Amino acid sequence: MAWDFETDADFQQHLDWVDRFVREEVEPLEHVLVSPYAVQDPLRNRLIRPLQAQVKARGLWACHLGPALGGPGYGQVKLGLLNEILGRSAYAPTVFGCQAPDTGNAEILAHYGTPGQKRRWLEPLLANEIVSSFAMTEPHGGADPTLIRTTARREGGEWVLDGQKWFASSSNYAAFFITVAVTDPDARPHRRLSAFIVPADAPGLRHVRDVHLAGRKPQGHAxxxxxxxxxxxxxxxxxxxxxxAFLVAQTRLGGGRIHHAMRTIGEARKALDMMCERAVSRPSRRGTLADKQLVQAMVADSWIQLEQFRLLVLRTAWLIDKHDDYKKVRKDISAVKAAMPKVLHDIVSRAIQVHGSLGVSNEMPFFDQLLASYVMGLADGPTEVHQITLAKELLAQVRPGDEMFPSQHLPTLARKAQERFREAL
Ligand SMILES: Cc1cc2nc3c(=O)[nH]c(=O)nc-3n(C[C@H](O)[C@H](O)[C@H](O)COP(=O)(O)OP(=O)(O)OC[C@H]3O[C@@H](n4cnc5c(N)ncnc54)[C@H](O)[C@@H]3O)c2cc1C
Incomplete structure (x- = not known):
């Protein structure tokens, strides 16, 4: 299938509605609520539930899911177009039933859950009646999961887990955790770990402390x-x-990474929009900031960076739809993941610069966005790990040549050409 970056008229109508709905109804929520994940907060539920009902009525609830799980099964390209709008607001994914880490955990439960597990955890999770957490990283190391130390040993009808977990997002609101622990220490590295559901009230689970991102108030999402x-x-x-456990954890990562990237387009575009508004509004000698060529360069560089990234994301989404298998698109997903932090970081930094002192104040949202760019370089695997995945796959496709001169060595090519065309020369 060839595609031309436009979508069909019906879906475009949905997108137009979503754009207006997110700007008018969803973006204001962040000024009155503590966290989209606080399902225990009555005010949160009073404000968010009616919005979720509108989304459901339009058939746009949990668009990342296929029909078997109650979603429309739009595929990744349409999801990309939708998610880049949702990226404008931290509350939009929750209003549309596609917030991480619940999406990834739901994918795991849908894939590996028993009927009993699905009834108890998946159904309320998909309805956003509860939220969940994924606890894999440990305090002594995260990027390399073969270093995980938490153990699980079988005792009669129970597994007994001992160890520590770190940076489990939504831990303070979660009804359950999906975690991993070593069950087979002598097995090869990728078979040592098993995955478990840990209910929030399991005996022996202790919250050592709620960790919050730098600069954030010690409340809300921990x-x-x-x-x-x-x-x-x-x-x-x-x-x-x-x-x-490795297979189980992989289930959540393919989709999670690309959906994050889609929403990052929306977040970066918001910063670019703000940069442009400031540039055309702020008076400067003989005109406005928009008349200064160095400011114009910041606007142009940001647009180019954003559009290049958007094309990479949509192309990767198209490849996922085409192959229907994240594993076949691993290289492309890693490229998207590695590119994402820098795109957001650069555009937000320019937006700060164009806003001057207002840009670095706590009266604009840029600091949060800048922090988000650093988070993107860590969560779901650090940038370097994705660079390595991408480079390894690219290099594996290349055959070694002569150790002294590469295949495009000009004198060698000229000699070969002269030999080939000797008669004509
Ligand atoms: C906001 C946020 C939310 C998160 N949510 C969760 C969650 O819900 N559940 C969960 O389990 N984890 C979560 N994490 C943890 C995240 O997955 C880890 O931070 C990540 O895997 C890196 O692990 P680490 O922080 O221990 O860094 P380390 O493993 O100590 O790595 C530190 C740095 O070393 C470098 N590095 C590491 N390995 C390599 C390599 N192979 N090659 C080159 N350089 C390398 C990189 O620069 C890396 O940033 C979250 C993190 C953040 C910031």
């Missing part, structure tokens, strides 16, 4: 430091088979 102290879960709380 990234928990957790201790598992002889934590007990029944044997039927394992997800997948013993030793399957």
């Amino acid at each position: 990234h928990g430091y957790l201790a598992f102290e002889a934590l007990r879960v029944p044997v039927d709380h394992m997800l997948g088979g013993q030793g399957d």
Whole structure:
């Protein structure tokens, strides 16, 4: 299928509605609520539930899901066009039923959950009646999951977990955690770990402390430091088979990374819009900031960077739809993931500069966006790990040549050409 960056008229109508709805109804929420994840907060529910009902009525709830799980199954390209609008607001994913980490955890449960696990955890999660957390990273290391130290040992009808987890997002609101622990220490590295569901009230689960992002008030959405102290879960709380944790964790990452990238387009575009508004509004000698060529360069560079990134994201989304398999598009997803932090960082930095002192004040949202750009370089795998994945795959496709002169060595090519055309010369 060839595609031309335009979508069909019906879906465009949805997008137009979403654009207006997010600007008018959803963006104001961040000024009155503490967190989109605070399902225990009555005010949050009073304001968010009616908006979620409108989204459901338009058939736009949980658009990342296929029909089997109650979603429309639009595919990644349409999802990309939708998500780049949702990226304008931290509350929009929750209003549209596609907020991380619940999306990834739901994908895991849909794929590996038993009927009982689906009934108890997946159904309320998809309805946003509860929220969840994914607890894999540990305090002594995150980028390399083969270093995980938390253990799980079988005792009768239970698994007993001991260890520590770090930066488990939404830990203070979660009804359950999906976690991983070593069950087979002597197995090869990728078969040592198993995945478990840990209910928030499991005996032996201790919240050491709620960690918050730098500059944020110590309230709202926390990234928990957790201790598992002889934590007990029944044997039927394992997800997948013993030793399957790597497969289980992979299920959530492909979609998560690309959906994050789609929303980053919206976030960066918001910063660019603000930069442009400031430039045309702020008087300067003989005109406005928009008349200064160095300011124009900042606007132009930002637009180019954003559009290049958007094309990379949409092309990757198209490839995922085409292959229907994230693994076949690993290189492209890694490229998107590695590019994402810099795009947001650069555009937000320019927006700050054009806003002058107002830009660095707490009266504009830029600091949060800048912090988000650093978070994007860490969460779901650091940038360097994705650069390595991309480079390895590219290099694996190339055959070594002569050790002294590359295949495009001009004198060698000239000699070969002269030999080939000897008769004509
Ligand atoms: C906002 C936020 C939310 C998060 N949410 C969750 C969550 O919900 N659940 C969860 O389990 N985790 C979560 N994390 C943790 C995240 O997955 C880890 O931060 C990430 O995997 C990196 O691990 P680390 O922080 O321990 O860094 P380390 O592993 O200590 O790495 C530090 C740095 O070393 C470099 N590095 C590491 N490995 C390599 C390599 N192979 N090659 C080259 N350089 C390398 C990179 O520059 C990297 O940034 C979250 C993190 C953030 C910031």
